[in-house]
Amino acid sequence: MTYLAKPRLHHPSLTVNKVGYTRRDYEGKISTLCAGCGHDSISAAIIQACWELDIEPHRVAKLSGIGCSSKTPDYFLGASHGFNTVHGRMPSVLTGANLANRELLYLGISGDGDSASIGLGQFAHAMRRGVRMVYIVEDNGVYGLTKGQFSATADRGSKSKKGAINSDSPVDLIGMALQLGATYVARGFSGDKAQLVPLIKGAIGHGGAAFIDVISPCIAFNNHAGSTKCYDYVREHNEAVNRIDVITPRSEITTDYAPGDVMDVLQHDGRMLRLRKLHDGYDPTNRLAAMNHVQTHQAHGEVVTGLLYVDTDASDLHEALNTSTAPLNTLGRQELCPGARELAKLNAALHCGG
Amino acid sequence: MQPTNVANPSYFHKVVDCQWACPAHTPVPEYIRLIGQGRYSDAYMVNWVSNVFPGILGRTCDRPCEPACRRARVEQSNGEHPEPVAICRLKRVAADMKGDVSKRLPRLAPRNGKRIACIGAGPASLTVARDLAPLGYEVTVFDGEVKAGGFIRTQIPRFRLPESVIDEETGYILDLGVVFKSGQRIESMRALMAQGFDAVFVGCGAPRGRDLELPGRHEAAQNIHIGIDWLASVSFGHITSIGKRVIVLGGGNTAMDCCRSARRLGGTEVKVIVRSGFDEMKASPWEKEDARHEGIPIINFHAPKSFEHSHGQLTGMTFEVVKAVYDAQGQRSLVPTGEPDVLVECDAVLIAVGQENAFPWIERESGIEFDKWSLPKLDKDTFQSTVPNVFFGGDSAFGPKNIITAVAHGHEAAVSMDLFLHGEDIRQRPDPTTNLLSAKMGIHEWSYDNDTSNDHRFKVPWAKAEMALANIRVEVELGFDAATAFKEASRCLNCDVQTVFTAPACIECDACVDICPMDCISFTLNADEPDLRTRLKAPALNQTQDLYVSGALKTGRVMVKDEDVCLHCGLCAERCPTGAWDMQKFLLEPALAGASCRDRKKDSQLPGVVA
Ligand SMILES: Cc1cc2nc3c(=O)[nH]c(=O)nc-3n(C[C@H](O)[C@H](O)[C@H](O)COP(=O)(O)OP(=O)(O)OC[C@H]3O[C@@H](n4cnc5c(N)ncnc54)[C@H](O)[C@@H]3O)c2cc1C
Ligand SMILES: Cc1ncc(C[n+]2csc(CCOP(=O)(O)OP(=O)(O)O)c2C)c(N)n1
Ligand code: SF4
Ligand code: SF4
Ligand code: SF4
Ligand SMILES: [Mg+2]
Numbered sequence: 001m002t003y004l005a006k007p008r009l010h011h012p013s014l015t016v017n018k019v020g021y022t023r024r025d026y027e028g029k030i031s032t033l034c035a036g037c038g039h040d041s042i043s044a045a046i047i048q049a050c051w052e053l054d055i056e057p058h059r060v061a062k063l064s065g066i067g068c069s070s071k072t073p074d075y076f077l078g079a080s081h082g083f084n085t086v087h088g089r090m091p092s093v094l095t096g097a098n099l100a101n102r103e104l105l106y107l108g109i110s111g112d113g114d115s116a117s118i119g120l121g122q123f124a125h126a127m128r129r130g131v132r133m134v135y136i137v138e139d140n141g142v143y144g145l146t147k148g149q150f151s152a153t154a155d156r157g158s159k160s161k162k163g164a165i166n167s168d169s170p171v172d173l174i175g176m177a178l179q180l181g182a183t184y185v186a187r188g189f190s191g192d193k194a195q196l197v198p199l200i201k202g203a204i205g206h207g208g209a210a211f212i213d214v215i216s217p218c219i220a221f222n223n224h225a226g227s228t229k230c231y232d233y234v235r236e237h238n239e240a241v242n243r244i245d246v247i248t249p250r251s252e253i254t255t256d257y258a259p260g261d262v263m264d265v266l267q268h269d270g271r272m273l274r275l276r277k278l279h280d281g282y283d284p285t286n287r288l289a290a291m292n293h294v295q296t297h298q299a300h301g302e303v304v305t306g307l308l309y310v311d312t313d314a315s316d317l318h319e320a321l322n323t324s325t326a327p328l329n330t331l332g333r334q335e336l337c338p339g340a341r342e343l344a345k346l347n348a349a350l351h352c353g354g
Numbered sequence: 355m356q357p358t359n360v361a362n363p364s365y366f367h368k369v370v371d372c373q374w375a376c377p378a379h380t381p382v383p384e385y386i387r388l389i390g391q392g393r394y395s396d397a398y399m400v401n402w403v404s405n406v407f408p409g410i411l412g413r414t415c416d417r418p419c420e421p422a423c424r425r426a427r428v429e430q431s432n433g434e435h436p437e438p439v440a441i442c443r444l445k446r447v448a449a450d451m452k453g454d455v456s457k458r459l460p461r462l463a464p465r466n467g468k469r470i471a472c473i474g475a476g477p478a479s480l481t482v483a484r485d486l487a488p489l490g491y492e493v494t495v496f497d498g499e500v501k502a503g504g505f506i507r508t509q510i511p512r513f514r515l516p517e518s519v520i521d522e523e524t525g526y527i528l529d530l531g532v533v534f535k536s537g538q539r540i541e542s543m544r545a546l547m548a549q550g551f552d553a554v555f556v557g558c559g560a561p562r563g564r565d566l567e568l569p570g571r572h573e574a575a576q577n578i579h580i581g582i583d584w585l586a587s588v589s590f591g592h593i594t595s596i597g598k599r600v601i602v603l604g605g606g607n608t609a610m611d612c613c614r615s616a617r618r619l620g621g622t623e624v625k626v627i628v629r630s631g632f633d634e635m636k637a638s639p640w641e642k643e644d645a646r647h648e649g650i651p652i653i654n655f656h657a658p659k660s661f662e663h664s665h666g667q668l669t670g671m672t673f674e675v676v677k678a679v680y681d682a683q684g685q686r687s688l689v690p691t692g693e694p695d696v697l698v699e700c701d702a703v704l705i706a707v708g709q710e711n712a713f714p715w716i717e718r719e720s721g722i723e724f725d726k727w728s729l730p731k732l733d734k735d736t737f738q739s740t741v742p743n744v745f746f747g748g749d750s751a752f753g754p755k756n757i758i759t760a761v762a763h764g765h766e767a768a769v770s771m772d773l774f775l776h777g778e779d780i781r782q783r784p785d786p787t788t789n790l791l792s793a794k795m796g797i798h799e800w801s802y803d804n805d806t807s808n809d810h811r812f813k814v815p816w817a818k819a820e821m822a823l824a825n826i827r828v829e830v831e832l833g834f835d836a837a838t839a840f841k842e843a844s845r846c847l848n849c850d851v852q853t854v855f856t857a858p859a860c861i862e863c864d865a866c867v868d869i870c871p872m873d874c875i876s877f878t879l880n881a882d883e884p885d886l887r888t889r890l891k892a893p894a895l896n897q898t899q900d901l902y903v904s905g906a907l908k909t910g911r912v913m914v915k916d917e918d919v920c921l922h923c924g925l926c927a928e929r930c931p932t933g934a935w936d937m938q939k940f941l942l943e944p945a946l947a948g949a950s951c952r953d954r955k956k957d958s959q960l961p962g963v964v965a
Contacts, residue, residue, distance in 0.1 A: 009432050041863070044864070219931045
């Protein structure tokens with residue numbers, strides 16, 4: 001960590017985006033995490049993605065649980081709304097906030113302990129309900145904040161810093177997200193922003209539950225030989241299925257790739273993701289095939305990354321529940337209390353049924 | 355690109371922009387830190403070793419370091435007007451607030467039997483004397499004037515530089531056992547050479563002011579003066595008044611001193627009139643500002659045509675109005691606009707249109723050769739003339755420059771003379787002394803203050819205009835007080851505390867990239883420089899600043915750091931988990947004459963000395 005505030009001075013060539021902010025305006029407080037923690041790189045990737053997408057910081061709500069990873073919302077988007085829930089409860093608080101105001105962009109930031117151990121049930125239900133959010137798990141295979149115990153995503157056979165071997169099976173968050181109905185499922189690596197930033201941008205533009213598992217080495221407790229979540233291991237075993245090359249408004253798409261090499265995915269926000277295939281025959285719109293592919297490669301110790309699955313017809317919880325389109329805090333007396341005649345109608349309808 | 359060789363002293367030296375730009379390579383951040391700590395005497399001595407005249411230069415230096423200062427670059431598009439650190443005025447703080455430094459001045463080595471003559475007692479000669487006298491040389495300085503200092507004494511007006519400061523700093527040198535032959539103008543080089551000096555240094559300056567031969571010049575001569583002669587007379591008190599309406603011709607430093615002096619000697623309507631445009635004037639921006647502050651208008655694009663007079667009295671000057679036109683090569687010429695000529699009435703004219711070198715006292719038979727501009731033929735590194743034991747420096751060497759350049763010449767010439775008199779090859783220039791030491795004191799503690807200040811440049815307070823204009827000896831600038839000096843010193847970015855990268859330690863975690871406030875650091879595939887410059891986190895557009903490139907890392911990429919706007923805040927090193935980045939204090943001291951520059955020959959082995 002660092003005690004000084006990051007100097008206000010910035011590079012002279014720094015530019016403002018369409019909403020008038022520089023990338024530096026999307027920063028938060030100076031991080032208190034360990035030097036070299038992968039989580040800080042993810043924060044930087046979120047900052048970059050939000051700046052590139054011209055997001056107004058006050059239209060974002062960032063929610064998290066407990067852990068080093070869950071501390072990070074303090075270190076980015078300092079001008080956004082934030083909520084630090086109790087351990088593992090980010091998904092339910094976020095669901096509530098989302099139901100109350102669907103107009104904000106919801107960033108759910110969590111750790112592997114926060115989501116795969118204590119919060120596993122919460123994670124599962126947010127995914128299956130299709131809460132529209134960007135759910136990022138900063139996955140380091142340990143409880144970093146409590147000094148490095150194995151978390152539920154640690155691979156069986158991987159070694160702790162003190163030499164203990166993990167004998168439990170890992171919780172496979174990607175597999176679960178796919179199975180439970182998440183409509184945008186990706187995996188990234190904190191050490192590869194060229195891949196991570198577009199994955200986050202894609203998730204932000206998605207119209208349903210978007211889940212990104214970001215492998216994020218814990219420099220203090222899980223960056224040694226024998227760990228499958230250390231920089232070296234992830235670099236050596238990274239198997240990317242695709243790269244998001246461009247994200248542009250649909251009208252600006254031009255084709256300069258041989259068909260078959262690329263795939264265009266139209267997003268909910270009107271932007272187009274252009275996926276460049278890196279793995280022959282991988283189809284990110286086929287959920288079962290994606291599950292199969294990830295499982296097969298995982299069995300060989302490979303870390304499959306990229307946009308693994310996307311449902312171009314995603315819908316969300318609001319559609320399913322047919323809720324108010326306007327945020328609840330904007331509803332006036334007229335909408336909330338429609339009068340005696342409406343009440344009588346409602347009662348009549350209930351009587352008919354009875 | 356090839357990995358950067360940081361073992362080459364020039365690499366890190368260049369990062370210290372101010373020191374690189376200073377002709378004498380003064381270790382600026384080193385003394386600015388000392389000022390910040392209140393160690394004024396130490397700060398003074400750091401200066402004294404490099405630039406010999408800290409109190410004088412702290413008021414008058416041409417300050418090439420300031421336009422080079424990184425602080426102005428990093429303030430670009432960060433709010434207010436970008437400004438360099440007030441390096442020069444901090445130097446003055448060291449001089450003003452120091453204690454007694456006499457005990458710190460060099461001790462004199464026993465005489466080595468060699469005699470050196472210096473012609474002129476300006477900054478160039480005095481630097482030679484300071485460098486050589488303590489080594490045991492018997493140095494004799496000749497000057498036609500009564501007091502030492504050269505143009506510092508005779509030209510620079512007292513309202514910019516009090517005489518006490520000149521006395522003090524020339525005194526430190528003359529007290530080093532230097533023989534000062536005042537009031538002795540050398541009239542014959544051959545006669546001097548016949549006196550058997552082992553080496554001669556010519557530091558006689560560029561003493562002749564250019565004249566303007568225009569109609570009316572002779573008829574109205576009584577009220578027309580050559581600027582530098584007039585300033586010298588003012589300095590000596592021979593001239594104490596001037597007419598009410600004064601025209602100063604010329605756009606350089608001399609013109610600025612002339613107009614401000616005239617303003618103090620009774621000139622109520624003083625105007626500066628220049629041929630060129632305002633922006634092309636040779637005077638420094640702050641000098642122009644000082645003049646305008648004193649109510650002196652600067653009229654540009656007016657070419658003088660004639661002096662007007664009646665009955666032997668000057669009545670005015672006629673000017674042709676011109677404009678600048680540029681040809682295809684971008685060459686500028688001034689052409690008449692066709693507007694009617696302008697008559698400006700006046701009582702006196704000061705001509706400050708340039709200076710010339712003149713060596714009437716150096717006989718051509720002396721063997722000293724001159725080029726077609728009447729400047730001596732010199733080796734530009736050693737300052738040796740065509741007569742091996744005669745050296746030149748200061749304004750006499752390559753034409754009029756400034757004090758700090760004269761000092762730098764003096765140092766180099768002293769090295770040459772010392773090598774020469776030890777029978778060594780003077781073309782073999784000694785390397786500077788360099789030192790690189792980690793500044794790490796604890797996990798997040800450094801031996802320097804790495805918290806970047808957000809302050810804008812502080813202004814030096816001025817004496818009240820009425821007081822300043824009433825007396826030519828009242829110093830206009832008052833200097834920073836200690837509290838302001840501390841704040842201004844904090845603006846310095848400590849560019850000498852270098853970011854040093856150890857490639858094998860790097861795990862490519864990106865922590866340094868993410869924390870760097872100035873987007874200096876990138877990890878990318880290697881390429882040739884022009885390509886690389888466009889592919890960094892922020893484009894490296896300032897070609898004068900180097901890229902620091904590592905060898906290949908584990909992923910095959912390289913680390914590239916653009917030195918341009920680095921704040922030296924050390925955050926990369928604080929964030930690096932492996933210590934691949936470290937902040938290391940770099941100190942470079944140019945070689946000064948003395949044993950460390952020579953082969954190990956004892957003085958007793960000097961040619962011609964009987965031990
Ligand atoms: C009006 C004016 C203002 C200036 N202001 C500044 C300023 O603010 N900052 C700055 O950096 N520079 C300034 N300069 C320039 C600066 O003064 C000179 O560049 C510098 O002094 C040159 O130093 P020097 O040692 O070469 O010679 P000088 O300082 O010129 O000294 C030469 C000395 O040699 C003596 N001499 C000459 N011939 C003989 C001889 N034959 N025998 C014996 N003695 C001889 C002269 O009397 C003189 O004392 C200014 C110049 C002028 C004219
Ligand atoms: C209810 C509750 N139980 C246990 C804890 C102790 N605790 C704090 S952080 C943490 C694990 C965090 O792990 P993870 O989410 O992976 O975050 P990391 O620090 O690794 O980023 C635990 C168990 C707690 N704070 N609250
Ligand atoms: S303990 Fe691990 S996860 Fe927590 S800040 Fe340190 S490196 Fe990051
Ligand atoms: S910031 Fe300080 S060290 Fe850097 S160039 Fe300016 S004065 Fe020199
Ligand atoms: S912080 Fe250190 S280890 Fe990490 S990328 Fe930078 S230099 Fe390498
Ligand atoms: Mg964890």
